[in-house]
Amino acid sequence: MYRLIIGDNNLIMSGLIYKNIKYDIIYLDPPYGMHKINDVIYKDNLNEKNWEQFMRTRLKKTKNLLKKDGILFISINDVNFFTLLRLCENIFKNYNIKKLKWKKFLYTKRKIPYVNPDYEFVLVVSKNELKLIENINDDLTFSYDKSLIHKLGISKYFSYPKPSELFFNLIKFYFNKKTLKILDAFAGSGSSIFGFEQAKINGLIENYEIDFIQKNEIMKNKYKNSIDTLKNTLDIFEKEFKNETGYFSKEFRRIYK
């Protein structure tokens, strides 16, 4: 089951804290702070200082929303990797912080496989020491083209949705729980749900619930705004996996202002 909460995640996270809701997984995939080299369809225009402040505020709230054995995953590229790492080390003082490095495995138009040379990273933050894996020296590749989000056409109208394999593997590496309550606080195309569903289909988990947060913003694609884009993805998800039900809660923002 999923729930879409529309609005700025800073405000909404305060509401969730107020309601004392806690998550097993929190996934943050913020705009990477690439204001100068910007080829994405959503806004990514904060300069370095403002980006850091933007992340600091949200990371502090995230800390209050994690279960004791919960894990926070944050996606980032090499440009702001160290800024983010420093922020996490300051905010999550007695936590374990691990680094995953991965590349996209793709195919050319002529179906020749290749690996995108650009690395992406996931910072993994948790109080729980035992299970945390780090792979900063090994090459991890996640297939993008074989990913459900690509097969179902989602990459046509959202720039760089994360491959479903990424989420599937995060669960495989870090969890042996049967049910997961998940917060994806920068939903974007909502790609994470496809990876969690794959984890369920493959028996890694029995069930999961996702709260998506997405703010409404003008986008440079055919849907023109971020919420219609996301709803379209979730419609595709529901068609593909008919047993799932979603509900939309626009009132949340008003209730917890």
Ligand SMILES: C[S@@+](CC[C@H](N)C(=O)[O-])C[C@H]1O[C@@H](n2cnc3c(N)ncnc32)[C@H](O)[C@@H]1O
């Ligand atoms: C990097 S994208 C997420 C991509 C997503 N993980 C995927 O694979 O499709 C960042 C998203 O966060 C949204 N966003 C940016 N600032 C936000 C905020 N303050 N609150 C909620 N959503 C925000 C943007 O509109 C954009 O869709």
